[in-house]
Amino acid sequence: TPARLVIDPHFAVGPINRRLFGSFVEHLGRCVYDGIYEPGHPSADEHGYRTDVIDLVRELGVSTIRYPGGNFVSGYRWEDGVGPVDERPRRLDLAWHSTETNEVGLDEFAVWLGKVGSEMMYAVNLGTRGVQEALDVLEYANIRSGTALSDQRVANGTPEPHNVRMWCLGNEMDGPWQLGHGTALGYAELASKTARAMRQIDPDLELVVCGSSGAQMPTFGTWERVVLEQTYDDVDFISCHAYYEPVDGDYGSFLASAVNMDRFIDSVVATADHVKAVRGSDKTINISFDEWNVWYQSRYHDVDRITAVDKWPVAPRLLEDTYSVLDAVVFGNLMISLIRHADRVTAASLAQLVNVIAPIMTEPGGPAWRQTTFYPFAVTSRLARGVTLELKLDCPTYQTAQYGEVPLVDAVATCDAESGETSVFLVNRSLEEDIDIDIDVRLLGDIELGTVQSLWDEDIHATNTLHNPHRVGLRANESARLESGTVRVTLPRASWTALTLA
Numbered sequence: 001t002p003a004r005l006v007i008d009p010h011f012a013v014g015p016i017n018r019r020l021f022g023s024f025v026e027h028l029g030r031c032v033y034d035g036i037y038e039p040g041h042p043s044a045d046e047h048g049y050r051t052d053v054i055d056l057v058r059e060l061g062v063s064t065i066r067y068p069g070g071n072f073v074s075g076y077r078w079e080d081g082v083g084p085v086d087e088r089p090r091r092l093d094l095a096w097h098s099t100e101t102n103e104v105g106l107d108e109f110a111v112w113l114g115k116v117g118s119e120m121m122y123a124v125n126l127g128t129r130g131v132q133e134a135l136d137v138l139e140y141a142n143i144r145s146g147t148a149l150s151d152q153r154v155a156n157g158t159p160e161p162h163n164v165r166m167w168c169l170g171n172e173m174d175g176p177w178q179l180g181h182g183t184a185l186g187y188a189e190l191a192s193k194t195a196r197a198m199r200q201i202d203p204d205l206e207l208v209v210c211g212s213s214g215a216q217m218p219t220f221g222t223w224e225r226v227v228l229e230q231t232y233d234d235v236d237f238i239s240c241h242a243y244y245e246p247v248d249g250d251y252g253s254f255l256a257s258a259v260n261m262d263r264f265i266d267s268v269v270a271t272a273d274h275v276k277a278v279r280g281s282d283k284t285i286n287i288s289f290d291e292w293n294v295w296y297q298s299r300y301h302d303v304d305r306i307t308a309v310d311k312w313p314v315a316p317r318l319l320e321d322t323y324s325v326l327d328a329v330v331f332g333n334l335m336i337s338l339i340r341h342a343d344r345v346t347a348a349s350l351a352q353l354v355n356v357i358a359p360i361m362t363e364p365g366g367p368a369w370r371q372t373t374f375y376p377f378a379v380t381s382r383l384a385r386g387v388t389l390e391l392k393l394d395c396p397t398y399q400t401a402q403y404g405e406v407p408l409v410d411a412v413a414t415c416d417a418e419s420g421e422t423s424v425f426l427v428n429r430s431l432e433e434d435i436d437i438d439i440d441v442r443l444l445g446d447i448e449l450g451t452v453q454s455l456w457d458e459d460i461h462a463t464n465t466l467h468n469p470h471r472v473g474l475r476a477n478e479s480a481r482l483e484s485g486t487v488r489v490t491l492p493r494a495s496w497t498a499l500t501l502a
């Protein structure tokens with residue numbers, strides 16, 4: 001029997017915030033240098049930005065972009081990256097054991113954001129720095145003029161304030177690898193003081209406090225509770241970070257990674273709402289899922305990591321994972337999980353954007369190309385508009401070593417009142433079997449089937465590379481039919497699908 005899905009436009013989970021389709025540019029490896037910025041490249045514009053990369057970022061459909069880190073930010077002095085470029089210091093970047101040249105900083109990054117049409121989300125350093133430096137960068141970025149730091153920005157060639165709305169209060173401060181890592185309480189007190197001080201400049205800022213850098217962290221749960229107990233009235237979001245990779249070739253569990261993401265989100269929501277209840281507060285804290293992706297972290301630890309005390313390369317090749325079809329299916333499913341929780345996950349950042357665990361790759365002096373993961377992101381960002389719908393899904397299950405019994409199919413549907421379009425995103429997690437699914441669309445009224453596209457391949461390990469950049473792409477799914485109010489579509493084994501109805 002086929003799997004069954006019922007779509008009812010009358011019941012919405014919540015509106016889909018465009019900020020769910022954010023990404024992340026960190027000063028890490030070749031994300032900035034030799035990624036978005038390569039002055040000598042044939043496609044470089046007058047600012048040194050690669051226009052081929054700009055075109056791909058626009059095609060990807062990225063809303064907010066988090067900057068400048070990541071682990072990098074916990075040792076970063078933002079002042080190093082402003083003013084005359086030839087006077088900027090070169091610094092040790094302890095997080096990635098590299099040399100930071102500071103050729104690109106806040107003002108340059110804002111110029112690039114203007115070209116790609118994205119919003120800045122800025123992280124302050126609460127690792128080696130504190131309240132004063134956060135206030136300074138806020139004054140530099142957002143005050144129009146008439147004070148030392150705002151006038152400095154004007155003198156540096158940026159007359160208009162950047163008007164950054166979203167600010168991260170540090171990065172992954174629960175992680176022992178983080179510069180300045182300490183206890184939950186220690187961090188929470190600093191985050192609270194910083195948030196309150198920043199709000200004295202602008203009470204309407206949207207502030208993100210650090211949650212856990214993964215649901216597997218030993219302090220997970222307690223960290224969120226302690227941090228929110230201290231900062232509940234001061235912040236708007238708590239962050240979640242999650243990365244997935246297959247462990248010992250267990251692709252069954254890997255394909256179910258979104259189950260873990262669902263549980264992670266539900267746990268953080270429960271913890272935030274617990275603190276809300278204890279305080280008797282009317283305010284709701286939402287989630288900024290500001291790092292998520294497939295990341296072969298084991299490879300970074302085994303191969304990429306630089307540790308020699310006399311070796312501090314500029315923009316080394318770090319975390320340059322090549323993504324397969326299988327990775328893209330898992331990735332598409334993670335987006336389904338985020339959209340399913342649109343009522344509480346109101347911002348998210350794909351980590352990262354270019355070269356570093358990225359949907360877009362570049363070769364110095366050479367081409368830029370789309371990884372397999374580019375496709376589910378671009379399509380979901382384009383089609384997932386309006387509201388997320390509540391769904392009823394009936395399908396077979398399978399056993400996983402990591403998450404127990406889980407559904408073989410996962411899906412989410414969105415409905416956009418403005419365009420009248422409904423979109424459905426589906427994955428088949430089976431490694432062996434194609435699955436037919438019947439989607440009951442009678443409640444949508446008189447509609448027609450639009451495009452049906454799938455990402456799948458005979459070879460689940462197929463990738464796009466410098467020498468074969470178009471090996472994997474989207475395929476029209478010819479199996480889809482709409483008859484008597486039911487869409488029947490075959491989901492190929494290990495596949496991701498997006499279909500539209502209007």
Ligand code: AHR
Nearest residue numbers: 026070071072171172351
């Ligand atoms: O995205 C790569 C790294 O992963 C980030 O710098 C850090 O925040 C996380 O651990």
